[in-house]
Amino acid sequence: MAVVARLRRAHLQAMVEHALREAPIECCGMLGKRDGIIEAVYPAKNAEASPFRFSIDAREQRRIEAEMEAAGHELAGFYHSHTGSEARPSPTDIRMMAPLFGPPYVHFVVGVADREHPVVRVFTIEGDQAFEHEYELLD
Numbered sequence: 269m270a271v272v273a274r275l276r277r278a279h280l281q282a283m284v285e286h287a288l289r290e291a292p293i294e295c296c297g298m299l300g301k302r303d304g305i306i307e308a309v310y311p312a313k314n315a316e317a318s319p320f321r322f323s324i325d326a327r328e329q330r331r332i333e334a335e336m337e338a339a340g341h342e343l344a345g346f347y348h349s350h351t352g353s354e355a356r357p358s359p360t361d362i363r364m365m366a367p368l369f370g371p372p373y374v375h376f377v378v379g380v381a382d383r384e385h386p387v388v389r390v391f392t393i394e395g396d397q398a399f400e401h402e403y404e405l406l407d
């Protein structure tokens with residue numbers, strides 16, 4: 269597995285906290301990067317308000333993209349949580365993300381089925397498959 273994302277521990281923690289706060293509803297959000305490093309976590313509202321799937325309203329996605337651009341960030345990818353299943357993209361996630369957000373976009377899945385032991389994994393999505401990679405934590 270190769271490193272596809274670099275980020276500070278605080279940003280990883282922000283995704284985990286968002287996931288724990290919303291559980292059992294899935295949380296979701298977007299990640300901004302600069303110079304190859306994820307530097308901002310943009311929480312979004314799960315328009316599905318569901319424990320099994322998520323989507324970001326198109327208007328909110330545009331608002332976040334504008335904020336990101338104003339901050340000098342580019343879109344690195346997305347994150348969302350799994351609150352009752354393994355931390356890997358579901359067939360629905362893959363179907364939804366593959367058409368527009370294949371590589372180099374990254375997809376973090378935050379597993380909080382066990383709240384005491386959150387699991388964070390990163391994937392790229394291509395065609396009908398998700399490929400797991402590694403991320404590097406910077407302090």
Ligand SMILES: [Zn+2]
Binds near residue numbers: 349350356357361
């Ligand atoms: Zn999912």
